[in-house]
Amino acid sequence: xxxxxxxxxxxxxxxxxxxxxxxxxxxxxxxxxxxxxxxxxxxxxxxxxxxxxxxxxxxxxxxxxxxxxxxxxxxxxxxxxxxxxxxxxxxxxxxxxxxxxxxxxxxxxxxxxxxxxxxxxxxxxxxxxxxxxxxxxxxxxxxxxxxxxxxxxxxxxxxxxxxxxxxxxxxxxxxxxxxxxxxxxxxxxxxxxxxxxxxxxxxxxxxxxxxxxxxxxxxxxxxxxxxxxxxxxxxxxxxxxxxxxxxxxxxxxxxxxxxxxxxxxxxxxxxxxxxxxxxxxxxxxxxxxxxxxxxxxxxxxxxxxxxxxxxxxxxxxxxxxxxxxxxxxxxxxxxxxxxxxxxxxxxxxxxxxxxxxxxxxxxxxxxxxxxxxxxxxxxxxxxxxxxxxxxxxxxxxxxxxxxxxxxxxxxxxxxxxxxxxxxxxxxxxxxxxxxxxxxxxxxxxxxxxxxxxxxxxxxxxxxxxxxxxxxxxxxxxx
Ligand SMILES: C[S@@+](CC[C@H](N)C(=O)[O-])C[C@H]1O[C@@H](n2cnc3c(N)ncnc32)[C@H](O)[C@@H]1O
Numbered sequence: 039x040x041x042x043x044x045x046x047x048x049x050x051x052x053x054x055x056x057x058x059x060x061x062x063x064x065x066x067x068x069x070x071x072x073x074x075x076x077x078x079x080x081x082x083x084x085x086x087x088x089x090x091x092x093x094x095x096x097x098x099x100x101x102x103x104x105x106x107x108x109x110x111x112x113x114x115x116x117x118x119x120x121x122x123x124x125x126x127x128x129x130x131x132x133x134x135x136x137x138x139x140x141x142x143x144x145x146x147x148x149x150x151x152x153x154x155x156x157x158x159x160x161x162x163x164x165x166x167x168x169x170x171x172x173x174x175x176x177x178x179x180x181x182x183x184x185x186x187x188x189x190x191x192x193x194x195x196x197x198x199x200x201x202x203x204x205x206x207x208x209x210x211x212x213x214x215x216x217x218x219x220x221x222x223x224x225x226x227x228x229x230x231x232x233x234x235x236x237x238x239x240x241x242x243x244x245x246x247x248x249x250x251x252x253x254x255x256x257x258x259x260x261x262x263x264x265x266x267x268x269x270x271x272x273x274x275x276x277x278x279x280x281x282x283x284x285x286x287x288x289x290x291x292x293x294x295x296x297x298x299x300x301x302x303x304x305x306x307x308x309x310x311x312x313x314x315x316x317x318x319x320x321x322x323x324x325x326x327x328x329x330x331x332x333x334x335x336x337x338x339x340x341x342x343x344x345x346x347x348x349x350x351x352x353x354x355x356x357x358x359x360x361x362x363x364x365x366x367x368x369x370x371x372x373x374x375x376x377x378x379x380x381x382x383x384x385x386x387x388x389x390x391x392x393x394x395x396x397x398x399x400x401x402x403x404x405x406x407x408x409x410x411x412x413x414x415x416x417x418x419x420x421x422x423x424x425x426x427x428x429x430x431x432x433x434x435x436x437x438x439x440x441x442x443x444x445x446x447x448x449x450x451x452x453x454x455x456x457x458x459x460x461x462x463x464x465x466x467x468x469x470x471x472x473x474x475x476x477x478x479x480x481x482x483x484x485x486x487x488x489x490x491x492x493x494x495x496x497x498x499x500x501x502x503x504x505x506x507x508x509x510x511x512x513x514x515x516x
Pocket of ligand 1: 147160161164188189190191192193194195216217218219222251252253266267268269272273
């Protein structure tokens with residue numbers, strides 16, 4: 039096997055194993071779109087695409103989700119007086135949670151109608167969203183691992199983890215579930231236990247520690263895995279300091295809960311503001327030594343940062359480095375191709391096909407007047423120390439130009455599909471994506487099935503010489 043180049047891996051390139059293998063082996067069997075013709079010509083002309091990862095709940099997690107409604111009803115029965123108002127309560131809470139309020143009242147889950155609405159609509163949809171990531175994410179936990187879940191609410195993340203990762207059901211874990219609202223934690227623990235018993239007839243060897251505590255409060259241990267779902271949008275924007283500064287402060291607080299070789303996973307609702315938060319947090323985590331594992335297929339600048347621009351103003355960046363001529367510093371990531379100049383850049387978010395959700399959840403949603411086609415989310419996995427895989431390493435030594443990266447791309451590049459497909463003027467289909475080249479338009483020949491939003495691909499095809507005129511994206515045939 040050829041040596042892996044740290045720079046290439048950091049930039050998301052696939053190692054060229056074929057160069058050392060025999061010619062036969064150099065053509066991967068997963069090559070698609072192979073047209074008839076001489077073999078040599080095929081090898082040069084046919085774009086090769088290998089799907090590496092999808093973003094969808096596993097069959098096992100969907101099977102487990104079937105039991106969730108009964109577990110909620112059993113452990114948190116709906117009082118008769120709340121039954122008739124449930125639809126309205128769900129609707130009201132939905133309006134509150136999706137409004138652009140800069141922060142919410144501290145105890146919005148503290149009243150029985152709101153908590154009941156949360157448990158019956160938001161909890162299961164968030165389990166569905168989380169299961170789409172956790173089912174496929176490439177992570178493993180040692181025996182006796184410590185997980186800290188910030189803003190755990192009704193234990194949505196432990197429920198999703200149990201549903202999505204059957205192999206962890208026999209592993210002893212300690213999970214600190216931290217939230218400022220005790221009532222939500224207690225309801226969640228009862229639901230979690232009833233859910234496991236209903237779905238599998240036994241509880242996992244997980245020690246679940248409920249902590250009524252706010253983000254920043256202390257815990258007795260540091261985590262192998264730190265998680266948080268749908269929490270930062272509740273208070274992050276309250277602070278008026280510049281976005282980059284707040285992201286750095288948040289990254290430092292998060293890393294304060296994490297072991298030196300731990301990983302962290304943050305999911306947010308997928309609205310424009312949350313997308314910008316995730317992009318800013320990614321840059322801040324990189325500056326603090328934690329590299330992105332996903333969805334990012336590289337550790338260069340983010341080409342879909344929404345309103346996020348930089349961690350620190352350029353002057354401060356230079357001062358922070360102590361050398362006015364030394365750029366890029368750890369606060370400035372190597373640039374990539376960006377979307378055409380506009381007020382706000384697109385933000386990184388994914389839409390999971392909601393038709394895969396259990397019928398009971400679709401029925402609850404339809405009754406509340408909130409039918410869902412796609413469950414939208416933004417997220418980031420990051421890690422430091424031994425958990426940071428080289429494929430996304432720290433990009434410090436990366437100084438390759440876009441031209442060099444384009445040349446390397448024809449040997450294999452990681453691409454994360456972000457958008458839904460749309461028609462291009464020539465009849466082919468396009469999907470916006472992220473790659474180490476930057477903002478990328480994956481072009482699919484007419485008649486080929488599109489990719490799912492969130493799919494991670496290995497693409498072996500040279501980018502077209504010209505960027506897409508409308509969007510500015512690098513065009514990658516697939
Ligand atoms: C939208 S709920 C998310 C709950 C759960 N993680 C989920 O995905 O369903 C947000 C949770 O964050 C909690 N929360 C908000 N601000 C917090 C803070 N500063 N510290 C701890 N928990 C907080 C709220 O009490 C609430 O339970």
